[in-house]
Amino acid sequence: MHSSTTSPIGDCATRMVAKLTQLEELxxxxxxxxxxxxxxxxxxxxxxxKSFSCNGFKCKLPTYEDNDxxxxxxxxxxxxxxxSMPNLRHLQVFAHWMGNKGLKLILDGCPHLxxxxxxxxxxxxxxxxxxxxxxxxxxxxxxxxxxxxxxxWPNCGWRSIWYFCLQL
Numbered sequence: 001m002h003s004s005t006t007s008p009i010g011d012c013a014t015r016m017v018a019k020l021t022q023l024e025e026l027x028x029x030x031x032x033x034x035x036x037x038x039x040x041x042x043x044x045x046x047x048x049x050k051s052f053s054c055n056g057f058k059c060k061l062p063t064y065e066d067n068d069x070x071x072x073x074x075x076x077x078x079x080x081x082x083x084s085m086p087n088l089r090h091l092q093v094f095a096h097w098m099g100n101k102g103l104k105l106i107l108d109g110c111p112h113l114x115x116x117x118x119x120x121x122x123x124x125x126x127x128x129x130x131x132x133x134x135x136x137x138x139x140x141x142x143x144x145x146x147x148x149x150x151x152x153w154p155n156c157g158w159r160s161i162w163y164f165c166l167q168l
Contacts, residue, residue, distance in 0.1 A: 010033045010034045010035050010037075010038035011038070013028070013034060013038060013042070014038045014041045014042060014045075017041075017042045017045055017046060018041070018042075018045040020045075020046065021045060021046060021047070021048075022046075022048055023046040023048065023049060024046075024048050024049060024050045024051065025049070025050065025051040025052075026042065026046070026049060026051070026052055026053070027051075027052070027053035027055075027092075028053060028054050028055065029053060029055045034054070036076040036077050036079070036080040037080070039054060039077060039080040039081060039084070040080040040083060040084045041084075042084070043080065043081065043083075043084025043085040044084045047087065048087065049085055049087060049088060050087060050088060050089045050090065051088070051089060051090040051091075052081070052085060052088055052090070052091055052092075053091075053092035053093075053094070053117075054077060054081070054092070054093055054096075055092065055093070055094040055095060056077075056093070056094065056095045056096040056097070074097060074098065074099055074101075074102065074123075075098060075099065075101050075102035075105060077093070077096060077098065077102070078093075078096075078098050078101075078102030078103065078105045078106050079102070079105055081093070081105075081106055081109070081110065082105040082106050082108060082109025082110060083109060085109070085110060086109060086110060086111070086112075087110075087112060088110045088112065088113055089112055089113060089114045089115070090113070090114065090115045090116075091106065091110065091113060091115070091116050091117070092116075092117035093106075093117070093118055093121065094117060094118075094119050094120055094121075094148075094151070095119070095120035095121065096118075096121050097121075097123055098118075098121055098123065098124070099123045099124060099125075100124055100125055100130050103118065103121075103124055103130060103134070104130060107133060107134070107137060113137065113138055114138065114139045114140060115138065115139065115140035115141070116134065116138045116140070116141055116142070117142040118141075118142065118143065118144055119142050119143070119144060119145075119146050119148055119151075120144060120148065121144050122144050124144055126143065126144075
């Protein structure tokens with residue numbers, strides 16, 4: 001993994017999950033402090049993982065002059081999921097900044113996916129072959145513009161997250 005982010009929350013989550021090697025389902029919601037390297041460590045520690053949610057906050061990433069760096073940063077979570085969670089059947093990546101390359105990484109690395117929730121992943125272009133592949137490969141597909149009325153957490157922005165964290 002290219003990301004070397006250190007965060008007490010992410011490090012703690014990684015250590016806890018590493019002790020649960022038989023874990024088949026994990027959902028990380030409103031997850032400040034969980035970086036791509038933590039996701040990879042969780043996936044590598046839990047080879048039986050079949051259902052995973054890693055829900056983001058749709059935010060604008062910094063843009064660097066180096067387009068290769070932008071590309072790696074944009075798809076780092078998808079790369080972590082695709083490389084460490086090959087047995088997934090259900091995946092939710094709500095409100096990520098992932099583009100088509102990241103989605104292709106996930107589809108290639110997680111060939112057993114039956115359900116995929118990519119709501120609010122607005123950087124995806126599913127008009128061509130990738131959209132067709134998703135519709136053919138995935139039985140239960142929730143697309144970027146699909147309703148979020150069933151989402152059990154608020155559609156938060158950073159201000160809401162900071163408020164939430166301060167209340168803990």
